[in-house]
Amino acid sequence: MHLLNLDPDxxxxxxxxxxxxxxxxxLPSALLMLASLMLMISMFVPYWGxxxxxxxxxxxxxxxxxxxxxxxxxxxIDALNHYIGMPPLDEGGRLERSISTISIVAFAxxxxxxxxxxxxxxxxxxxxxxxxxxxxLADLFxxxxxxxxxxxxxxxxxxxxxxxxxxxxxxxxxxQFKTIAYAxxxxxxxxxxxxxxxxxxxxxxxxxxPIVDARxxxxxxxx
Amino acid sequence: MKLKxxxxxxxxxxxxxxxxxxxxxxxxxxxxxxxxxxIAKDRGLTPDDVAAALKTxxxxxxxDPYIMFASGGQSGQVxxxxxxxxxxxxxxGVFTPEPWQGYGFGGSGNKVLEGGKxxxxxxxWGDTHHPNLSETKGDYDGExxxxxDKANARVAxxxxxxxxxxxxxxxxxxxxxxxxxxxxxxxxxxxxxxQYAAPIGWEYAPLDQYKEKYRGLITFxxxxxLKGRIDPDQSFQIELPPYWQDLCDAGKGPSDGWFxxxxxxxxxxxxxxxxxNPPFEAGTTKNDTDYLHIFNWKKAEEIFKAGKGKKxxxxxxxxxxxxxxxxxxxxxxxxxxxxxxxxxxxxxxxxVGGKLDxxxxxxxxxxxxxxxxxxxxxxxxxxxxxxxxxKVMEAQVELGLGPLHTVFDDKGYAYTSLxxxxxVARWSLGGPYEKKHPEPGWKLVQKLPVxxxxxxxxxxxxxxxxxxxxxxxxxxxxSIDRFANVGPLLPQNFQLxxxxxxxxxxxxxxxxxxxxxxxxxxQIIKADKLKPFEVYPKVxxxxxxxxxxxxxxxxxxxxxxxxxxxxxxxxxxxxRSHFTPERVEVQKGDHVVWRLxxxxxxxxxxxxxxxxxYNINLSIxxxxxxxxxxxxNQAGTFTYYCTExxxxxxxxxxxxxxxxx
Numbered sequence: 001m002h003l004l005n006l007d008p009d010x011x012x013x014x015x016x017x018x019x020x021x022x023x024x025x026x027l028p029s030a031l032l033m034l035a036s037l038m039l040m041i042s043m044f045v046p047y048w049g050x051x052x053x054x055x056x057x058x059x060x061x062x063x064x065x066x067x068x069x070x071x072x073x074x075x076x077i078d079a080l081n082h083y084i085g086m087p088p089l090d091e092g093g094r095l096e097r098s099i100s101t102i103s104i105v106a107f108a109x110x111x112x113x114x115x116x117x118x119x120x121x122x123x124x125x126x127x128x129x130x131x132x133x134x135x136x137l138a139d140l141f142x143x144x145x146x147x148x149x150x151x152x153x154x155x156x157x158x159x160x161x162x163x164x165x166x167x168x169x170x171x172x173x174x175x176q177f178k179t180i181a182y183a184x185x186x187x188x189x190x191x192x193x194x195x196x197x198x199x200x201x202x203x204x205x206x207x208x209x210p211i212v213d214a215r216x217x218x219x220x221x222x223x
Numbered sequence: 224m225k226l227k228x229x230x231x232x233x234x235x236x237x238x239x240x241x242x243x244x245x246x247x248x249x250x251x252x253x254x255x256x257x258x259x260x261x262i263a264k265d266r267g268l269t270p271d272d273v274a275a276a277l278k279t280x281x282x283x284x285x286x287d288p289y290i291m292f293a294s295g296g297q298s299g300q301v302x303x304x305x306x307x308x309x310x311x312x313x314x315x316g317v318f319t320p321e322p323w324q325g326y327g328f329g330g331s332g333n334k335v336l337e338g339g340k341x342x343x344x345x346x347x348w349g350d351t352h353h354p355n356l357s358e359t360k361g362d363y364d365g366e367x368x369x370x371x372d373k374a375n376a377r378v379a380x381x382x383x384x385x386x387x388x389x390x391x392x393x394x395x396x397x398x399x400x401x402x403x404x405x406x407x408x409x410x411x412x413x414x415x416x417x418q419y420a421a422p423i424g425w426e427y428a429p430l431d432q433y434k435e436k437y438r439g440l441i442t443f444x445x446x447x448x449l450k451g452r453i454d455p456d457q458s459f460q461i462e463l464p465p466y467w468q469d470l471c472d473a474g475k476g477p478s479d480g481w482f483x484x485x486x487x488x489x490x491x492x493x494x495x496x497x498x499x500n501p502p503f504e505a506g507t508t509k510n511d512t513d514y515l516h517i518f519n520w521k522k523a524e525e526i527f528k529a530g531k532g533k534k535x536x537x538x539x540x541x542x543x544x545x546x547x548x549x550x551x552x553x554x555x556x557x558x559x560x561x562x563x564x565x566x567x568x569x570x571x572x573x574x575v576g577g578k579l580d581x582x583x584x585x586x587x588x589x590x591x592x593x594x595x596x597x598x599x600x601x602x603x604x605x606x607x608x609x610x611x612x613x614k615v616m617e618a619q620v621e622l623g624l625g626p627l628h629t630v631f632d633d634k635g636y637a638y639t640s641l642x643x644x645x646x647v648a649r650w651s652l653g654g655p656y657e658k659k660h661p662e663p664g665w666k667l668v669q670k671l672p673v674x675x676x677x678x679x680x681x682x683x684x685x686x687x688x689x690x691x692x693x694x695x696x697x698x699x700x701x702s703i704d705r706f707a708n709v710g711p712l713l714p715q716n717f718q719l720x721x722x723x724x725x726x727x728x729x730x731x732x733x734x735x736x737x738x739x740x741x742x743x744x745x746q747i748i749k750a751d752k753l754k755p756f757e758v759y760p761k762v763x764x765x766x767x768x769x770x771x772x773x774x775x776x777x778x779x780x781x782x783x784x785x786x787x788x789x790x791x792x793x794x795x796x797x798x799r800s801h802f803t804p805e806r807v808e809v810q811k812g813d814h815v816v817w818r819l820x821x822x823x824x825x826x827x828x829x830x831x832x833x834x835x836x837y838n839i840n841l842s843i844x845x846x847x848x849x850x851x852x853x854x855x856n857q858a859g860t861f862t863y864y865c866t867e868x869x870x871x872x873x874x875x876x877x878x879x880x881x882x883x884x
Contacts, residue, residue, distance in 0.1 A: 073825075075822075075823075075824045075825075076824060076825045076828075079798060079799055079823065079825065079828075083799075083800075083872070156800070156872055156875075
């Protein structure tokens with residue numbers, strides 16, 4: 001912490017006359033801003049992916065899920081899925097994808113706002129970010145479940161495959177395909193942002209609670 | 224003996240592993256040589272056989288370093304062959320309809336074949352002779368391939384993005400050709416040299432007017448690389464004496480801007496064995512020399528652009544008088560029944576073989592220029608200046624009987640096919656090439672017997688400015704006893720020759736039967752220079768125009784049948800394993816425009832489309848749009864179905880076409 005002590009000759013004077021280093025206040029702001037940045041970056045990389053291997057697909061078929069769109073062999077996976085009457089991949093999570101960009105920007109802005117809110121409300125502002133990865137995964141699970149359970153019995157091979165839920169992470173088997181699902185760098189960034197937000201809030205509390213307490217104390221004294 | 228085989232295999236396998244052989248598996252296991260030796264012994268293979276096998280075998284999943292494009296001769300096609308494994312990768316339909324590619328059975332290939340009509344008449348075969356890859360600075364660039372049809376004087380353009388024929392162009396003033404389709408060093412022109420003289424403009428004239436009315440005619444087709452098409456409006460021809468011009472090559476480096484063709488029949492023989500005249504075979508071989516034709520094509524281009532060509536059948540022709548006056552054309556004698564005219568990699572020399580002369584004659588471009596400059600040249604019967612042989616000859620090398628064609632390697636050797644000797648002659652080039660090989664220049668180094676009657680010869684990039692060496696292929700006309708008997712019509716024999724070692728160490732590695740064509744020339748390109756599409760770049764691709772078809776319907780929801788009076792439009796979407804729509808009903812007499820689009824994007828997910836009874840079969844590769852147009856003049860119940868096994872439910876990929884009476 002000594003190394004991080006910026007401008008050691010500058011002290012912050014609290015209402016009760018005690019002092020703190022400048023770093024005490026810069027650190028939580030920096031952490032919250034960093035988390036906000038990570039969240040913004042995460043929009044440009046995939047959150048989740050699945051690769052399907054079969055003998056006639058030596059390179060596998062991959063779908064990469066971004067918060068706003070899908071990439072990869074979507075057309076080919078759809079072409080195969082139609083045999084069991086699955087809806088096109090693009091139909092899952094349409095609402096979520098349409099609002100994802102604006103929501104994430106809003107979440108990130110709330111974090112930045114937390115930098116300027118010097119009391120416990122900063123924690124409330126950070127709540128959407130903290131909950132976000134879990135909500136993402138829960139929604140993804142719901143979408144995957146819906147896919148696997150929307151097999152059309154009237155389709156060519158619909159009667160040959162029982163409803164299933166593709167794995168959220170790890171390996172699974174569907175027909176001749178071995179599937180491997182994995183988190184993408186976007187999800188890692190989002191989870192990392194959560195951890196950094198928690199750390200940031202801890203330092204935020206360490207920095208601003210004394211001020212809040214000192215104010216209370218002064219108020220009590222003057223009363 | 225056994226020990227020797229084992230040791231050779233050990234050395235070879237170690238070498239192979241060292242040269243970047245299989246990297247995923249462990250180096251060839253110690254157990255293998257013993258097994259391999261047992262197999263070799265069992266099959267009676269010599270150490271040379273084993274070495275040849277190791278040099279040509281391509282394990283599953285590995286691809287070859289070279290691709291050969293061979294003409295198909297009378298099959299009218301082009302063969303694509305991977306080397307050194309000598310596996311056929313593809314047969315490209317060019318002048319001949321080819322049902323596997325759906326070429327000429329209703330789709331866009333019909334439009335291409337249409338361009339090859341001769342006087343409005345469909346001619347659905349060709350005698351493909353000399354494939355030539357497009358070049359940049361004298362090296363293959365892997366973008367286009369050109370080939371001529373000797374029988375009808377046509378030239379075709381093949382786009383190597385999808386390995387399919389895009390254009391066939393009929394020479395308006397000639398009925399046959401031979402010296403094509405050779406390109407200039409930057410593919411400015413695709414050159415179609417003539418063969419049998421005929422009246423210009425392809426008219427009637429009796430043979431007793433041969434000398435006056437009959438002419439040779441060389442065509443410089445302008446190639447528009449951006450459009451990927453020959454542009455006849457920017458092309459021109461030069462009138463020549465009625466000698467039979469034969470094989471040609473463009474100058475490069477110092478000789479860029481010049482073009483060379485050998486010729487025969489300076490005797491002006493007109494045949495007539497039945498009248499007691501000498502037959503052509505005797506009449507055309509009487510003279511001791513014929514003429515090497517030397518063209519200044521850059522000068523000819525200037526004259527054409529200055530508007531000095533006469534339009535004949537819409538094509539600008541520079542007449543012989545103008546060609547002589549403007550210093551476009553010169554001759555130099557070439558010995559007895561010459562064949563081939565091949566420019567050395569650096570562009571310094573032109574090599575000409577003589578079918579009935581045991582030598583190859585090497586002409587120096589520098590000396591040609593000096594002689595032209597010195598002037599004071601005699602003229603032939605048609606007024607063309609003739610440069611004496613001793614003024615332009617650099618060397619003559621005695622090789623053996625029937626030298627025809629010459630190709631080159633990276634070690635300063637030349638390789639000439641010897642038809643009568645059934646051999647490949649390796650000989651050393653002199654001049655600037657002398658230091659590249661251990662032998663003195665202009666000497667025969669080795670004669671390798673080949674089986675049998677070699678015609679053309681080709682080497683890896685062996686006619687470019689920078690040959691690769693490594694391999695030569697002997698394109699043998701006869702195979703006699705090389706393969707199992709398949710009746711009186713025998714396959715041709717492509718023999719792969721290892722030319723890696725200097726000196727007299729050439730070896731035959733492999734015999735490849737060609738059982739669907741009689742190839743003439745072939746060219747070999749480094750495989751990594753080719754950059755073809757894996758699938759068409761956009762869904763709705765018109766492969767003939769190489770652009771998206773604006774009318775392509777790519778959404779199954781928009782597919783269907785529309786009627787406008789007697790005109791019916793079918794917009795069909797094709798994807799595994801169904802056509803949309805699956806029912807098409809029309810009235811007898813309706814005119815049907817049927818547009819099919821594959822919305823597949825998966826590599827190799829190709830569909831076919833056959834319409835029974837209507838002579839229609841298409842190949843619809845991923846992303847491709849094809850349009851067929853016909854009159855439903857047969858009433859009845861027809862089926863259409865996928866002809867390319869596409870999926871587990873391929874047989875179910877069908878539809879009914881109902882024509883109400």
